[in-house]
Amino acid sequence: SQQGEEDPQALSIQEGENATMNCSYKTSINNLQWYRQNSGRGLVHLILIRSNEREKHSGRLRVTLDTSKKSSSLLITASRAADTASYFCATGNGGGSEKLVFGKGMKLTVNP
Amino acid sequence: GAGVSQSPSNKVTEKGKDVELRCDPISGHTALYWYRQSLGQGLEFLIYFQGNSAPDKSGLPSDRFSAERTGGSVSTLTIQRTQQEDSAVYLCASSFSTGLGTEAFFGQGTRLTVV
Numbered sequence: 001s002q003q004g005e006e007d008p009q010a011l012s013i014q015e016g017e018n019a020t021m022n023c024s025y026k027t028s029i030n031n032l033q034w035y036r037q038n039s040g041r042g043l044v045h046l047i048l049i050r051s052n053e054r055e056k057h058s059g060r061l062r063v064t065l066d067t068s069k070k071s072s073s074l075l076i077t078a079s080r081a082a083d084t085a086s087y088f089c090a091t092g093n094g095g096g097s098e099k100l101v102f103g104k105g106m107k108l109t110v111n112p
Numbered sequence: 113g114a115g116v117s118q119s120p121s122n123k124v125t126e127k128g129k130d131v132e133l134r135c136d137p138i139s140g141h142t143a144l145y146w147y148r149q150s151l152g153q154g155l156e157f158l159i160y161f162q163g164n165s166a167p168d169k170s171g172l173p174s175d176r177f178s179a180e181r182t183g184g185s186v187s188t189l190t191i192q193r194t195q196q197e198d199s200a201v202y203l204c205a206s207s208f209s210t211g212l213g214t215e216a217f218f219g220q221g222t223r224l225t226v227v
Contacts, residue, residue: 030213031212035218042220042221045216048214098160099157102157105153105155
């Protein structure tokens, strides 16, 4: 079963603009992660935010987490053509398990 | 190796044949995951191994699918009597389990085509 759901499902922007992607989930979590996938193969981890954190930054990435609304957002600032990829959120429920459940993903296109 | 290694990278098989997909996780990683991704779709969870605990098999779509992890390291996903709907990219990932959530490292996947 898939817990996370990204929104929008596709986003097309111009280079230099900011891109915001949202993720909603259904059950309680202990962490939420964002991944990027190029060319339909292996995923690359971007950032992890824990349930007791509200915001986290990594370079041009900013992630927020609102556990009351069961939602997260990923902001990519000053986008580049190389940011074109599919982005997935994944949730971990904890309880001693590292099992990650992924959303359906969101396709970001950054036009040069 | 430095990363998660999956083999083969591509596999074409005839309907009804059995296939085995292999995953070599990062050395020392205690958690190992298998996911399936159909074209343009999200990742469908299949199975999760953590240390010596019983695997979480809740995502396996039918009894034709099975997986094992020998010696806490290499894992094999077996699909018996393959069907055309099994065609997908099968992704393996591993992580160092802390119980608090850690990043997963993915292999490049095995693209399975059933003809």
